[in-house]
Each structure stands twice: as C-alpha cells, then as structure tokens.
Amino acid sequence: xxxxxxxxxxxxxALLGLGAVTLTLGAGSVLLLLGGxxxxxxxxxxxxxxxxxxNTFVSITLVRSVPLLFAGLAVALAFRAGVWNIGAxxxxxxxxxxxxxxxxTFTGLPSPLLVPAVLVxxxxxxxxxxxxxxxxRLRLGIGEVITTILMNFVGxxxxxxxxxxxxxxxxxxxxxxxxxxxxxxLPALIPGTRLHIGFGLALVIAAVxxxxxxxxxxxxxxxxxxxxxxxxxVAGRIxxxxxxxxxxxxxxxxxxxxxxxxxxxxxxxxxxxxxxGWGYTAIAVALLGGLRPGGVVVTxxxxxxxxxxxxxxxxxxxxxxxxxxxxxxLVILAVLGLDRVRAARAATSTVEGGA
Amino acid sequence: MSQVELTLFLESAVRLGIPLALAAMGETITxxxxxxxxxxxxxxxxxxxxxxxxxxxxxxxxLGVMSGAMAGMLVGLVFxxxxxxxxxxxxxxxxxxxxxxxxxTGAIYQARFGATGTxxxxxxxxxxxxxxxxxIPLVGSALFAQAPTAYFAYLMAPIAWYLLFKTAWGLELRxxxxxxxxxxxxxxxxxxxxxxxxxxxxxxxxxxxxxxxLAHAGTFAENMSAGKGFIAxxxxxxxxxxxxxxxxxxxxxGAASALQFFLQALGFDLAxxxxxxxxxxxxxxxxxxxxxxxxxxxxxxxxxxPHR
Numbered sequence: 001x002x003x004x005x006x007x008x009x010x011x012x013x014a015l016l017g018l019g020a021v022t023l024t025l026g027a028g029s030v031l032l033l034l035g036g037x038x039x040x041x042x043x044x045x046x047x048x049x050x051x052x053x054x055n056t057f058v059s060i061t062l063v064r065s066v067p068l069l070f071a072g073l074a075v076a077l078a079f080r081a082g083v084w085n086i087g088a089x090x091x092x093x094x095x096x097x098x099x100x101x102x103x104x105t106f107t108g109l110p111s112p113l114l115v116p117a118v119l120v121x122x123x124x125x126x127x128x129x130x131x132x133x134x135x136x137r138l139r140l141g142i143g144e145v146i147t148t149i150l151m152n153f154v155g156x157x158x159x160x161x162x163x164x165x166x167x168x169x170x171x172x173x174x175x176x177x178x179x180x181x182x183x184x185x186l187p188a189l190i191p192g193t194r195l196h197i198g199f200g201l202a203l204v205i206a207a208v209x210x211x212x213x214x215x216x217x218x219x220x221x222x223x224x225x226x227x228x229x230x231x232x233x234v235a236g237r238i239x240x241x242x243x244x245x246x247x248x249x250x251x252x253x254x255x256x257x258x259x260x261x262x263x264x265x266x267x268x269x270x271x272x273x274x275x276x277g278w279g280y281t282a283i284a285v286a287l288l289g290g291l292r293p294g295g296v297v298v299t300x301x302x303x304x305x306x307x308x309x310x311x312x313x314x315x316x317x318x319x320x321x322x323x324x325x326x327x328x329x330l331v332i333l334a335v336l337g338l339d340r341v342r343a344a345r346a347a348t349s350t351v352e353g354g355a
Numbered sequence: 356m357s358q359v360e361l362t363l364f365l366e367s368a369v370r371l372g373i374p375l376a377l378a379a380m381g382e383t384i385t386x387x388x389x390x391x392x393x394x395x396x397x398x399x400x401x402x403x404x405x406x407x408x409x410x411x412x413x414x415x416x417x418l419g420v421m422s423g424a425m426a427g428m429l430v431g432l433v434f435x436x437x438x439x440x441x442x443x444x445x446x447x448x449x450x451x452x453x454x455x456x457x458x459x460t461g462a463i464y465q466a467r468f469g470a471t472g473t474x475x476x477x478x479x480x481x482x483x484x485x486x487x488x489x490x491i492p493l494v495g496s497a498l499f500a501q502a503p504t505a506y507f508a509y510l511m512a513p514i515a516w517y518l519l520f521k522t523a524w525g526l527e528l529r530x531x532x533x534x535x536x537x538x539x540x541x542x543x544x545x546x547x548x549x550x551x552x553x554x555x556x557x558x559x560x561x562x563x564x565x566x567x568x569l570a571h572a573g574t575f576a577e578n579m580s581a582g583k584g585f586i587a588x589x590x591x592x593x594x595x596x597x598x599x600x601x602x603x604x605x606x607x608x609g610a611a612s613a614l615q616f617f618l619q620a621l622g623f624d625l626a627x628x629x630x631x632x633x634x635x636x637x638x639x640x641x642x643x644x645x646x647x648x649x650x651x652x653x654x655x656x657x658x659x660x661p662h663r
Contacts, residue, residue: 035463140643146588322457326462329455329456332447
C-alpha cells in the first residue's frame, strides 16, 4: 500500500509536492477570503514571521522544524515498510520523559557522556512505546492504527503524570520538571542562534535512512514488504515479520528522539503540553516529502516555517493560528488527490500502449 | 461505598459512554462496508460546532442536533470524496480530515466568538426521565434519565443490527465489505453503498458531537471531542462490528472513564492523570485479550475501482 503513495522517482515526488503546495495555497486563500480575511496580509505576516530575517529563519523556523523532522522521518520509515504508525505523538512524549529522566538523574556525568545518554534514553523510550503496538500486530494480528493512537493518549497522560508527580520540580508549584543542568543540554549548532545540534543529528539520520533505503539489502526488504508482504515473503524469501519488527521499533526510536532533542535542546525541561500535535503533523510532513528522507527534510522546514509564520499571522493579521491545521489538512488532501490523478494517468497511458 | 455513590458512578458511566456509542455505531456500519474512517474525530468536532451554531440559530437544542448531524455528514462527504471517489488511502485521508476538522472548527469558532472564547451558553438538551423505567433501583436513573440522544442510541443499536443482519440491504453492505468483487458481480454498486455507509457514519458522529456540546457541556470548546473519534474506532473493534455489542462496549469504556469517581469514593488516592490514561490502557488490554478471535471485514481499508 505504501508503494501507492511513494512515487518511484525523486523528480516526480518533488513535482507532486510543489503541485500540492500550489493547490493548498490556492484553496487556503479562497478559504481565508470566505472567512473575511485578507490573504495577502496573511501571506506577508507569514513570510515575515518565518523567513523575515536570517535570525528568524534559523532561530524560529529551523528550530520549529527539528521535532517535525525527527517525527516526519519516523513516519516515513514506518509507512515505507507498510507500518501505519500513527503513534509518533506518544513516542515523542515517551522520548521526552526518558531523556529528561536521564538528564535529571545522572547529573554527575560529564557532558560528552551525558548528552549522548540523554538522546539514547529518549530513543529507547520511543522504541519501547512502539513495542506494544508492534507485538500486538505481530503476535495477535491487531492493526497498529488503533493501537498506536491509543498509545498516544497513554503517552500524553503518562508525561502529564510525570510532571505532576515523580518528576515534578522541587518546589512543587508548576506542572513541569526542574531545568536540566548545562552538561545535559545540546550545544548550539550555529553559535549565537537557538538552533541546537538536534537539527544536525536529524540531518544525519535522514542521510543514513536515505542510503539504507536505496542501497542496502535491508532497505530493499523494507520497500518490498511495504509494497506487498505476501509477495516479499514468497518471491524474495524475506521474513516480513522481522522487517516490520525492526522498522516499527526504529520508527518509534526516531520519534522518541524528537522529544529528547526538544527537551535537551530547547525547553531544558519537560512540560505537559510539550508537543503541539507534532506527531500528527509529521504524517503530513512525511507524505508531502514523498516518504523520502531528503523530501522530509525539505517539507519539515516548510512546516516549521508555517508554524513559525502562524504566530506572526495571528499577531499581525488577526488570523486564528488554527488555520495552520487547516493548511496541513489541505496539503495532505492535495498530495492524495494529485497522486491519484497521477496514478490514473499512468494507468491510462499503459493501457493505451504508451507507457 | 454507598448506593448514592454507585448510582453516581453508573450515571457518569452512561453519560460518558453515549457519545462513543453514537459515533461507534455509525462507524460500525461504515466499516462493515469496507471503509475505515479515522476522520471520525473531524465529524464529531464538526457536529459539536454545528450543533452549537444550529441551536443558537434555531433557538432550540433539537434542531441543533439536526445541524450537528448535517455538519458531521458534510465532513464525512469530504472523507468519502477522497477515500471512495478518488480511491485514496483511507488511513491518511482520515488523518487529514481529523486535522482539518479540528483546525476548521477552531478557526470558525475564533472568528465568530473571539480568540479568548467568551463562554458561550447554549440551549441545552435536558435529560428526560422515562416513567417507570427510570425508577428501577440502581440502574434506572443511570440508563433512563438521560438526554434524548441517549435513547436514540439505545434504539439505533437493535435497528442497525436488524438492518445489517436481517435485510437484503444489510447483506449487500456486508458483501461490499467482505468481497467487493463478488458484490459487484452480483450487481451491487460498491462505491455507492460505501458512500451511503460513510455518510451515515458521519451523521452519527455529528450527533455524538452535538450531544457533547448540547447535553454534556452546554457550550462549545475547541478540541472538545478530545480523541473520542479514535476511541470510537477502538470501541467498534471491541464490539466486534456488531451494533448491539458496540453499544455495550461503549458503555464499558464509559464505565472505565467513570472509574475515577468510583475509586476515589473507595479511598484510592491515585494521580488524576493515571485515571485519565486508564480507559486507554484498559481498551488496549481488552483488544489484546478477547478481540484476537474476531475478524475485521475482509476488504476493510481497501479502495475499490469499479470494473466496467
């Protein structure tokens, strides 16, 4: 099934993405007009708030894109393997809790050990959160769509309980953890900006995934199982369960890193509403990116800009920030619609012998 | 624990279960036709806003419920246009519809009532006590002193069951969900059946949303659906795609959510957040425990292209 939404060629994926963005801008403008807003003012505010200056771009847009980048890569990897991981949100929260716990507990460690420990813990926690739906699918045959969504709620409430209970700040006033020590914080990627090395780590993971998917034996197996588990098992002598197991857990781990990088790179503490639905936005990011790591990098930054711009839009043009969710939905629908049109045209030209 | 506390627990169990029952019953019909609509959340929130605006405009909660059903159906139509009309992936379309529904209702609400959300007070759907039945000890007031939408849910369960399993129309619907190719060969218009089933599911979810706004809260709040669409989909699985079992599964989930009152009355001092997480954990456990044996419609989530 994932084959249908992952175009074969990068150029096609890019064209599809551009088409979808164009459609979205058109439809979004019409909706804004219908709502009695000025689309031009909205667009200007959005551009100012996202790419208005170098510092705005780096310290707001790119910083906003980091969790979307990790979570988008997580979703793309899972979808390529035919795993419907809708659970990036819960895995992100699990990762944030795991990371912040290590940062608050092992305060004696030197920074070069503590920072990696925080990130590893967040990856492990995210993977652990994905383990429940993975086993339920492989052992009991229960679809992961429902179980990952249920685990999202459990993850969000688990994090909420942590900041009200076991991990609450010493003063016990606010629902948040204490701030983590300097040694546990991710260093800046570009000095003088808020952009932390989490962004660099996400780019490295994107590169590794890209090479793995295209060049390695396991990447081939992922694509084969994603296209058709039965065919992969029969023709390719691949064990689909093993491929699903590894890619599901890896997806959870990468989504967990989104939470870990956020608390150790930006907020320096865990809050109840750390994520603004990033785990769900990640699905739009992954799709618009054509389920390709390179594409996900571009679309994560695009969505980072949208979220950064939404704040400015609300401040300067009085347009509710909820519009960004509408735009996200339009992007997904535009990708789906264009992809179906592309598939129909491809089918017609094959039938007519054009190919 | 006294009888008063037990009655309170049962009342809140039913109250929390009803919107799930409404949405899950509609989704049962939708899924039986081979379509999984995880955009149900979008229909619920649209139903809540539609219900609120309708109740204000027509100055009555009854017409508000109708408006909610229409709004939910409209969102179902958007889902159907992509998932059935274009044959796009149902899971992804549903995700988009959920995100868009939550965003759109938030935007409309803020445009109409301001970002701060001046508490809006609506004509409410008052509980109606059914004579005699509501006087049954213990469960009477819990089950039979509820809003009219609750009785609608009780009635819909056997009606939907009858339609699904005892009529020719139900057979066609199940055939499109189990073996669309065979259904088409027998002359069933697969996509039309799926469209009707999806619109019905959207309308039921809309009524669930209107119930939340008009019978529960007496107001609209952004994101007030709070994941109920997703829970309803789990409830469908728990209820094994059978409308009557689905009603009981929804009440079971309602009871799990109401358990916090029960346990607090018994003197358990657990953190609030753990109580909130409990129904989800219990649903996961229930899925693992006894759903293993039941089976989803064979063609669930598979798009259909007619062969002509």
